[in-house]
Amino acid sequence: MYGATVQLQSILAQAQSSSNEPVARRPDLPTPVDDAVTRAVVLDASRSAVWAALTVPEELSEWLGGRVEELDLRPEGRGVIRRDDGATRRVRVVSVEPPVHLTFRWWPFESAGTPRPGAATRVEIRLAEHPDGTLLTVTERAMPGSAFRLKEPS
């Protein structure tokens, strides 16, 4: 569980530090919490290979956690990801700049009969050349103003 330990430490670090980027905040939180999650990894592959893995549906389907049935890679373009159990999540492209930058919004997986859709989150992925391959940085955050809705009963 070494990976999970590192992950938890990064979660705590994020919870304790404030980000330079503007984020939606909940004023009732006792400590500043950046409602964003960031991961950075160096991949042993060229930037164009990583870009293809991020943008070609057949390749995305291999690792994203569902089959990418549709992906219109333009601003406002739509996408659909289907999980093995039939649940789908919608994607809406925000901006694309090959082969360095991709931002999209997506909604949680929904099965037929899901009471109501969850809130969208925004995913930003950046690729940079790196001596060992390609540095991929991904940030997922709640949409400004909607935050991650914590529907706690008041």
Add this chain to the structure above:
Amino acid sequence: MSEPSDQVGAVFWALADPTRREVVRLLSERGPITATELSVGLPVSRQAVAKHLGALADAGLAQAVREGREVRYRLTPPPMRAAMAWMAQVGGEWDERLVSLREHLRSGRR
């Protein structure tokens, strides 16, 4: 409010299982919700969901609230815990995806 180390332990434990992460997310978005309602959005049985809910309640992450004949579950109130759970869930998903992406890129190389 419990000790931070309790929260850390609970979050650490909750993020270790993908179904539990999904349950936590659904609770954060829709709670209070019954086990049956939760199982509609999950690829596991109602019984499995109930088991995860019981375990989350034992860990102090979720709370059972009786409403008439129904038992509904919600995340326990401290927003900090909910925020951490959200980050744990989303972070855990990206950790898994990035491992898969790395494997995909490796398999694609001749």
